[in-house]
Amino acid sequence: MSGETLLHIDGQLVRVKAGSSVAAALRVAGGVGVARTSVTGQPRAPFCGMGVCQECRVFIDGRRRLACQTVCAEGMRVETSE
Ligand code: FES
Numbered sequence: 001m002s003g004e005t006l007l008h009i010d011g012q013l014v015r016v017k018a019g020s021s022v023a024a025a026l027r028v029a030g031g032v033g034v035a036r037t038s039v040t041g042q043p044r045a046p047f048c049g050m051g052v053c054q055e056c057r058v059f060i061d062g063r064r065r066l067a068c069q070t071v072c073a074e075g076m077r078v079e080t081s082e
Contacts, residue, residue: 007075008076020072021070059078059079060077
């Protein structure tokens with residue numbers, strides 16, 4: 001469908017508005033959706049939304065990137081586990 005992008009998040013197909021960030025797509029998919037955890041094992045969450053805090057690191061097409069600074073592309077594969 002025009003104006004939308006289809007990507008894979010942890011193997012789940014997710015459809016988002018074209019131009020959405022991966023961080024937004026992770027929210028659409030549900031859950032916290034980031035790879036980082038605290039020393040106690042609790043999931044950490046995106047904080048700044050502008051590339052400063054580094055809390056939104058995920059693997060995108062096999063490379064570690066910041067979800068808030070990456071625009072979704074058709075067929076992109078996002079993995080949230082480290
Ligand atoms: S949310 Fe802070 S770097 Fe992405």
